């Protein structure tokens with residue numbers, strides 16, 4: 254059975270780009286009597302707010318979408334992420350990094366990746382004794398994945414993207430990503446990969462902006478023995494200026510459109526899905 258999901262972060266109101274993503278996943282499941290799940294990615298307490306969580310559910314329901322089973326909220330499952338971090342630590346694949354964002358941007362040898370400067374590995378070779386002393390002194394640190402070491406364990410990996418076919422995973426292009434921070438129990442990469450497995454997701458439908466992240470997720474799947482879903486990275490909706498929609502395009506927020514008198518059908522059409530929402534199939 255096809256299981257898809259929509260996994261917004263409650264850091265703001267849903268906009269048309271989110272609606273597009275949600276509708277892609279919902280239609281794919283609905284077309285084959287599969288399951289469409291909802292997950293609230295609220296792992297980062299500094300950025301997430303409960304009122305956005307409530308608003309997301311309201312907006313999706315208004316749009317005509319429904320989802321199967323209970324909603325998974327990441328903040329309810331911290332022990333799952335801790336257990337995964339424990340496994341990675343046990344395999345010697347995590348190391349503490351004391352660098353600030355500024356340090357990384359300023360590093361002369363920082364290579365440039367698809368999403369900006371790639372962490373140059375400054376703390377990777379830090380002697381354990383020094384790392385422990387700095388941690389004990391209370392210096393803030395993040396835990397990073399030693400990607401090269403992980404790749405040595407897994408060997409070459411691939412994943413399937415519906416538009417691009419079989420893709421060779423190249424997690425090294427994002428560098429040693431952060432998997433946990435002082436102020437957030439675990440990072441997006443770890444949580445999303447684990448959650449898709451735990452929720453039994455078979456088809457991950459999400460924007461092409463997360464294509465590079467998938468390479469890291471594939472590596473984590475191999476290390477943590479997780480299921481490997483198929484991916485459908487969809488193109489992003491753009492605004493009139495041809496730029497991808499973001500939370501800054503306030504007028505494109507679903508609730509702003511609703512308040513301006515647009516119907517749900519009109520908003521679905523603006524989000525790339527004209528026509529009626531199909532009824533659930535009962536023939537299979």
Ligand code: GLU
Pocket residue numbers: 259260261262294445458459460463
């Ligand atoms: N929570 C992520 C976001 O809002 C999406 C994660 C995903 O679809 O994999 O951008």
